[in-house]
Amino acid sequence: MTYTFLGPEGTFTEAALLKVPGARDAARVPASNVNAAMDAVRDGTADAAMVPIENSVEGGVTATLDAIATGPDLRIVREEVVPITFVLVARPGTRITDIRRISTHGHAWAQCRGWAAAHAPDAVHLAASSTAAGALALLDPASRPGDAAICAPIVAEEHPELEVLATDIGDNPGAVTRFILVARPGALPPRTGADKTSVAVPLPEDRAGALMEILEQFAARGVNLSRIESRPTGRYLGHYFFSIDVDGHIQDARIADALRGLHRISPHTRFLGSYPRADGARPVVKDHVTDEAFASAREWVEGILGG
Numbered sequence: 001m002t003y004t005f006l007g008p009e010g011t012f013t014e015a016a017l018l019k020v021p022g023a024r025d026a027a028r029v030p031a032s033n034v035n036a037a038m039d040a041v042r043d044g045t046a047d048a049a050m051v052p053i054e055n056s057v058e059g060g061v062t063a064t065l066d067a068i069a070t071g072p073d074l075r076i077v078r079e080e081v082v083p084i085t086f087v088l089v090a091r092p093g094t095r096i097t098d099i100r101r102i103s104t105h106g107h108a109w110a111q112c113r114g115w116a117a118a119h120a121p122d123a124v125h126l127a128a129s130s131t132a133a134g135a136l137a138l139l140d141p142a143s144r145p146g147d148a149a150i151c152a153p154i155v156a157e158e159h160p161e162l163e164v165l166a167t168d169i170g171d172n173p174g175a176v177t178r179f180i181l182v183a184r185p186g187a188l189p190p191r192t193g194a195d196k197t198s199v200a201v202p203l204p205e206d207r208a209g210a211l212m213e214i215l216e217q218f219a220a221r222g223v224n225l226s227r228i229e230s231r232p233t234g235r236y237l238g239h240y241f242f243s244i245d246v247d248g249h250i251q252d253a254r255i256a257d258a259l260r261g262l263h264r265i266s267p268h269t270r271f272l273g274s275y276p277r278a279d280g281a282r283p284v285v286k287d288h289v290t291d292e293a294f295a296s297a298r299e300w301v302e303g304i305l306g307g
């Protein structure tokens, strides 16, 4: 098994990957961005890729939402939730007051903006492909790095050449990021009873109530949504798809039935996977949407049709 992840070593994404049973002893190949990680799975260079998908403070990671909704099909097979704490690192001798450019991933910058405004008000953000990439660039002057970087504490621990100027600089102490493990389509992860299903649903155009019709498919079957966000398809202004997570597995009759309904409304709906929830929380399933209720309803109709 070969895993890839948003690298280099020391990213929060690597921390998420290391939580996967067996990943510590498997081949792990860092990718320089989310698209490269997904492409490595598509072309068979890697079997699975860990990528960030959403943060409790900054919201969705659009590169991931878009990459998985377009191009050859990929499937989410697992999720991991990782608590996030940030440190500020620099080359030894740097004073916080001298810092003008702080390099880090956009999601990390968004979560430390308040701290930066208070402690390094003259500093601007220098975008890096990941927190670890921004920090390691400090050690390579040829890469025209910033004056400091925001990264995970592990990067500083593994690189004593970097000095830690401040710890725990995130604006929201309880911040967590959710990561997904994606693979090529294959056998579905088995239903556990505490699962999520993800879909990308293009919004039918010029149709009043189209979003309502999509949501109705879930509401009518007692299915709870845990995330919904709209993304432009990139085709033209005003054309969107909805990236949706719901509680349940496609092997649950209520989810399968809701997906059939979605497909009728939006035939290019993409199934992105059914996989165990990181928190193990089981949904409350109302009596009229249990597997048994669906089976008995089907038998009733079949009985009538069979005469």
Ligand SMILES: O=C(O)C(=O)Cc1ccccc1
Residues within 6 Å of the ligand: 006, 010, 011, 012, 013, 014, 052, 055, 084, 105, 107, 108, 129, 130, 131, 132, 177
């Ligand atoms: O850059 C990283 O370390 C990542 O894994 C992406 C990220 C960035 C900021 C918060 C959570 C994840």
